Structures are given as C-alpha cells and as structure tokens.
Amino acid sequence: MAKMAASVVESGEDAFRKIFKFYKRRDPPPDLKNVTDFCSGAAGEKIVSVELNPAALRDEDAAMVGLKPVRDWRAFGLQGYPGFIFISNPFLRGSQAYWVRQCLKTYPQKPNVCNLDMHMSPSDTQDIWGRSAQVLRSPPSGKSQAKTLLERLRWVTLGFHYNWDTKTYSANHFTPFPADLQALSFRITAACGFPGFSSEAAILNYYRSDSSLGIHVDESELDHSWPLLSLSFGQSAVFLLGGPHKHDAPTAMFMHSGDVMLMSGQSRLLYHAVPRIVPAPRERAADLEDLSSASSPQEGGVLEPVAEEDWAVCSRYIQSSRVNVTVRQVLGPGLSFPETPPTSVQRSDEGRTVGYLDESEDGNRGKRKRSCSVSDSEPTET
Ligand SMILES: O=C(O)CCC(=O)C(=O)O
C-alpha cells in the first residue's frame, strides 16, 4: 500500500482516489494482502493496542445491550491516526442478531426516513419488511425476480434526519431516536472515554455485494468534539481511512461483522470511504448465525429474542449484504441550529448514482454532484 501510495503521489495523481479505484475494481479483483486486519493481525504494521478502562462500563450494563465485559474487548489504534479506536467485535455471541433485526425490520419503519421515500409514496414505503419478508423467506427460485424493497434499501436516517442535498441537519426534521440504539451507543462511547454521549442522529447504510461509498468527511454535525461511532454487521468491508485532506493516501482496513469503530479527536474529521464489500470470514459468519447461544434477555435489558421466522429473513439478506450504522451527536452544550434553515431541496433519485465525490472523482462522470450515499456498482475506469 505504502509503495502504491508513493508511486501515485509521484505521478501527481490523487492518492485517495487511485486507491479507492484499486479496491473497487471488479476485473481483475484487487489483491487484499495490504488490507489491515485487526482481527488476525494481518498487514498490521501500524496497529497499536489501546487500553480501555473496564470500570467505565459495568458488566451488567454491557450485557444488557449485548456487549461483552469491557475487559474482554480487544481495542486497537493505528499509528498516525490519534483518536481512532477500533474494537474487534465486542458483542456477546448470538447478540448481533438482535441489532441486525432492528436494522432490517424496525429502523426502516416510519417515521424514519429512507432512500425509497424519495420516489415512492409513504403508503408504499410503510411496510418495507412486511412486503419483502415473504419473498426473502422462500428459497431462491432460480428465476430472476424483481428486487424486494429491502433489497432496494440503501439508507435510513434516524433522529435529526440528514438532508443529503443541503448536507445539514435541522431542528424541524427530527423524530425520536431509538432508545435501544441510544443505550448501545452511550455505553460503547462511555467505555471508550466519552461519557455523556447523546445519540442525536444516525445514518444506516445498506450495502449489497457490489455497493460502495465514496470519499467523504462527516462534518455536518455542529460539535466535532464528540466521536463518530460506527457499527458493522453482515458481510465485511474494505474501509479506507485517509487524512485531513481529500487527496491524502488512506490506510485500508477490514471491517467485519460486529466490529466497532470510533473516529474521535484528531481522527474525527478524516476523509474515509468504502470501496468494496467482501465475504465475511467463516468464523464471523458463524458467530452471526449462532442464534442458539444468544444470552437470555436481561432484566431491564434492551435485547429481545429474535423470532426464528424473522431471522430466516435477516439471515438470507445478510448473506450478501452489509449494514453499517454511524451514530452522531449533532449538537454540543449550548448549541442550537441556525435560525433560518437552508431551503430544502427535494431528492429526485434513490441516491444510487453518487458518492461523496465530485462527479469527476468517482467514475460517475456525467452524474450530478450529490452528497454521499451508498451507490451500486457502475463501470469504473481502471
Ligand atoms: O459503511 C461504513 O463503514 C462507513 C459509513 C460512513 O462513512 C458514513 O455513513 O458516513
């Protein structure tokens, strides 16, 4: 990677874009040997271990949201990225299923907002799960079928709903943030040294095996002193973490199911992207599928058992998909949104065609510049 980055810089090209395209390439597929794997330690020259304070989160409180005791978490940093914290799957075996079910069945429900709302009527997007479950439960017929709504889902927003066109949040587009996800986020961030985190907005990204997310920085939140929390479920991703400038060469790393990442401090405003979804390693897939070892719901806990018929749908979906949740605190103490919100612009598509990139930068030439959402594969220059 370092060698490639150096040669790119020498040739005067944009290092991040070049590496993004390298990992996004379909034919031939890229060599992944330089992708840092926190789980196995592969390509781990920059990995450093991070000590978390086990007293920051009681074991019972961790278990209530499906997390192991903090002393059992494996937390890492990366040389050159102060404030970046990676926790290799801190979830109790069997408990990711609950969060996957929430991401697929519960969070896409109204009043939350999703990409399908941009061109479908509210009555048509009212019951995404119900209208998809039957099809996804039945074995593949072999014939090509129309995609279910769940398979067409690309993003959902929670809390203060991110406006992709104006790139802002506003006071008047808010719906209550899910209490269970707030509890999970509060506890993880507290364990990482950020007590008092308030989950005010989230973006859920739904990736199919050929989806990607363009190069961007998350700066729309008004207070950047709070971390950006990222949770991943399902198939794995190659995640690129760049620098404070758009063209800085990124470090490539895998994010597997259950992995948690915090971008805080000097890493809060770094450019990043997801060029590629890759199959989950066998042991991670097994962990995710192992509903039988789900711990019984705790007294006062937020986890509920996942019904087998629900899991049949989730399991089928997640076998070829990845869901990522980023949770954000938008406002800081004493902060409020500007008096006059920017005029809202209606989205007119599913957000399929663009990344956070300028049109000249992601191979989507001829497409309008839009703010970022997950996009499905289109021919890219190699
Ligand atoms: O999918 C990911 O890992 C990254 C998501 C992300 O960067 C975002 O939603 O802003």
Ligand SMILES: [Fe+2]
């Ligand atoms: Fe992001």
